[in-house]
Amino acid sequence: MIVVSDTSPLTNLAAIGQFEVLRRLYGELHIASGVWDELNAWGRRWPGCDEVANADWIQRHRVQNQTLVAALRRDLDRGEAESIALALEVGADIVLLDEKEGRHAAQCFGLHVVGVVGVLLEAKAKRVIEKLQPHLDALRKTAGFYLGESVYQSALVVAGEGADSTV
Numbered sequence: 001m002i003v004v005s006d007t008s009p010l011t012n013l014a015a016i017g018q019f020e021v022l023r024r025l026y027g028e029l030h031i032a033s034g035v036w037d038e039l040n041a042w043g044r045r046w047p048g049c050d051e052v053a054n055a056d057w058i059q060r061h062r063v064q065n066q067t068l069v070a071a072l073r074r075d076l077d078r079g080e081a082e083s084i085a086l087a088l089e090v091g092a093d094i095v096l097l098d099e100k101e102g103r104h105a106a107q108c109f110g111l112h113v114v115g116v117v118g119v120l121l122e123a124k125a126k127r128v129i130e131k132l133q134p135h136l137d138a139l140r141k142t143a144g145f146y147l148g149e150s151v152y153q154s155a156l157v158v159a160g161e162g163a164d165s166t167v
Helices: 007-015 020-026 033-039 049-054 066-072 078-090 100-108 116-125 133-141 149-158
Strands: 003-005 029-032 058-061 094-096
Touching (some): 003 007, 007 020, 020 116, 033 078, 058 078, 078 094, 116 133, 133 149
Parallel strands (some): 003 029, 003 094
């Protein structure tokens, strides 16, 4: 399976101590050079920077289709634009993206998009993590990740942890 990741899933999972979930679920991950640059932006080492630097299971790529990247940059940041272009170049099965505009653009190209909540749901389903709720709470509180209440509650139901679940 070929999986390309944007910056947000890397930083948010690292911030809550769940970076390793990516390796356990996908084995190998691909990132664009723009994602690496975002992890090191503004003279700050963002969560996930050290993890990515030390992960031999993450492959960095220079995106070839700069025309596509330039077109996508009208509406998206560099990491999102390059992640979408890279996903198309390598024939990715999944592209990990969280931002609404980036997700929409990727879907317009026929890419299968999964966000950080989807990664955690898959981790729960595959028993990589035991409970979803503590990780969703940590995304909100520790990582500062915006997670709307309806998405939060829906994810808990899907995971069998919500008020409407049958477990």
